[in-house]
Amino acid sequence: MSKFSLVYSHGSHSSICGYCGSNFGSSKFAITATSLNCKEYQHLVDRGWRRSGGYIYKPHMKKSCCPQYTIRLDANKFNVSKSQRKLINRFNRYIEGTYDPSNNKDNKDGDDEGDEKSKGNSQQNKSKKDTRASSGFDLVKIINEAEDRQDWKHHLRIVFEKSSFSREKYELYYKYQINIHNDDPSEVTEGGFRRFLVNSPLQFESVNNPNTPGYGSFHQCYYLDNKLIAVAVLDVLPKCISSVYFLYDPDYNFLQIGKYSALREIVMAQELYNAGLQDLHWYYMGYYIHTCQKMKYKGQYKPSDLLDPETYEWYSFDKCSALLDKHNYVSFANPPNPPNPPTENNKEYDSDDDDYVDEPPPGMLDPEKVSDKDIETIKVNYKGIIKQFGDIPELKNDGIKNRMKEYYAAVGKELAERMVYKFYY
Numbered sequence: 001m002s003k004f005s006l007v008y009s010h011g012s013h014s015s016i017c018g019y020c021g022s023n024f025g026s027s028k029f030a031i032t033a034t035s036l037n038c039k040e041y042q043h044l045v046d047r048g049w050r051r052s053g054g055y056i057y058k059p060h061m062k063k064s065c066c067p068q069y070t071i072r073l074d075a076n077k078f079n080v081s082k083s084q085r086k087l088i089n090r091f092n093r094y095i096e097g098t099y100d101p102s103n104n105k106d107n108k109d110g111d112d113e114g115d116e117k118s119k120g121n122s123q124q125n126k127s128k129k130d131t132r133a134s135s136g137f138d139l140v141k142i143i144n145e146a147e148d149r150q151d152w153k154h155h156l157r158i159v160f161e162k163s164s165f166s167r168e169k170y171e172l173y174y175k176y177q178i179n180i181h182n183d184d185p186s187e188v189t190e191g192g193f194r195r196f197l198v199n200s201p202l203q204f205e206s207v208n209n210p211n212t213p214g215y216g217s218f219h220q221c222y223y224l225d226n227k228l229i230a231v232a233v234l235d236v237l238p239k240c241i242s243s244v245y246f247l248y249d250p251d252y253n254f255l256q257i258g259k260y261s262a263l264r265e266i267v268m269a270q271e272l273y274n275a276g277l278q279d280l281h282w283y284y285m286g287y288y289i290h291t292c293q294k295m296k297y298k299g300q301y302k303p304s305d306l307l308d309p310e311t312y313e314w315y316s317f318d319k320c321s322a323l324l325d326k327h328n329y330v331s332f333a334n335p336p337n338p339p340n341p342p343t344e345n346n347k348e349y350d351s352d353d354d355d356y357v358d359e360p361p362p363g364m365l366d367p368e369k370v371s372d373k374d375i376e377t378i379k380v381n382y383k384g385i386i387k388q389f390g391d392i393p394e395l396k397n398d399g400i401k402n403r404m405k406e407y408y409a410a411v412g413k414e415l416a417e418r419m420v421y422k423f424y425y
Helices: 038-045 082-096 112-117 123-132 139-145 167-180 190-198 252-257 257-274 295-300 318-325 400-410 413-418
Strands: 008-015 026-035 051-052 055-059 069-074 154-160 216-224 226-238 241-250 283-288 304-307 315-316 378-383 386-388 420-422
Touching: 008 400, 038 055, 038 226, 038 241, 038 413, 082 252, 082 257, 112 413, 123 139, 139 257, 154 190, 167 226, 167 241, 190 241, 216 257, 226 252, 226 257, 241 257, 257 378, 257 420, 283 295, 304 318, 304 420, 315 318, 378 413, 400 413
Parallel strands: 008 420, 241 283, 378 420
Antiparallel strands: 008 026, 026 055, 051 055, 069 283, 069 304, 154 216, 216 226, 226 241, 304 315, 378 386
């Protein structure tokens, strides 16, 4: 049985945007979880929250320069595109030894049949061509084809394990952050790696099914010829596989391994569903930012949906994308009419505007409308004892009550009464 989730609130704050660099352009509400059961984190994710280590945050979409929309894909309905088929085939051909990344002719884009013809006319290659043909492309079979092949030039081994630290993982992270994200080497620390990508508040929950890993936080490690070349940090939740982060060796950029890993994770969701986890058929790719070019690839995994930040309903990515072409921030359930695209002289939000009236983040309650009675049923841990907030008279000063109202408004009534708020004294 799941233990209580144990959290405390940081409240609302702003910071430099990690996407466009705007000063104080990123606004969010945040909590820290020291322990969190997977069902309750699934509930948070479906309300637009996301974790970084034990730090769990929900962006204030209207106040952020780069609004972050939760994006998901129904893995069972995934339509693999021609370019994605080519990517998988090329990856497999490299492992097999029939693709040379230094050969310009081999690197030219062509159709799947053209890629296959470069492999020769042997009967063995002909059978592979038949298997990989677009008319009968078996995604699960083709994704798994390259793993543990002793008869191929390179040996690919995939290890799926609970989130854990190793020197090899940290060294890969260090190389990735410096070369791909241009981080200052002095800031890429072992402690930061542990906090960000190893330590997780999610409680591991076993599942009564030998063909499934259980729920919790995991690392999917890619070994090529016994060398660690990539790590996918994943949360397996009751309804989805949630991608937390992906890091890889920049020397293997030519394999487009980030896009390949997403396809492998979609296959994993399909396999877990087929193994008996009938609620788990979603693949969450984190946040989508329409103005961020590096995130455009997420919309290529179809059919995807975006989460409406106000109603918490899901809408087709294609419909949402058309609206986001016209608005910096939009509720897909209630789009403004006529369109009012943000410009230098016409901003949807301006923090320096004296006439701007602060308002709660979309989808959150207004803390000023949360009553004293509402917060009485919040579970709290006070001096090591779990009680309802209303049963602890010494906590009922205005400052603490206002903090609890803000927390209640942020996570909602259901989670406020299920999770336990930790008081530190």
